[in-house]
Amino acid sequence: MKNLNTLMLAAVLAAPALFTLPAAAQSAAAPEKGAVAAPAAMPKTEGEIKKVSKETGKLTIKHGEIKNLDMPPMTMVFNAKEPAMLDQVAVGDKVLFTVVDEGGKMVVTEIRRTP
Template identity: 45%
Template sequence: MNELTIAFILSTTVPFAANAADNNMADMKGMNGHGMHDMQNMSGMKNMQEAKPGQVAMAEGEVKKVDFTQGKVTLKHGPLDNLEMPAMTMVFKVADSAMLSNIKSGDMVRFQADKVDGALTVTKLEK
């Protein structure tokens, strides 16, 4: 084959391959019809705010228990991407026990969590 034939073949097949790949990405199994362009609307992602690089996204959770004496809160939450954690209910330390003064069991909150000195810690909490 000469260079002109190869150029012709590439110019006619590459756009079709790219379009097919894009269509396959939009129809991926397990994504409930959400394409790669629509991932922010997926279940579990809708409660996350988009984070800037180096910033932890805010997540939503339900307060299950507040332990003032230990400075801990039990939260039922969605996935925490920065901690590579699926949705679950778990106990977190709080960075500042004053965060606990305005919340009670049953409250819906927005929070940031990160590893602080090896412990999973709520670093920001909003009611």
């Protein structure tokens, strides 16, 4: 009888874990709807730096199609995710960059000069 009580107690204590495992596995396997992919997984866009504004933390870039935002080629102003990005580029530099839409704000999350 003692073994049966111990077995039942173990089953009762383990039951909550059994119900949370499938939900945890599902959230790890598939991102939530509307979630933004990590920058490393985002496509890079070619562009040319037209203006660097350290005062406002913004870059003006003439760019090709931004596929992840379904945006055609144009020249526009972007916010730099990190102020240090503004020191990595200068007017006239050809660049590859990643941009995301953060609540209607276009933010460059990664940028590097190209030859």
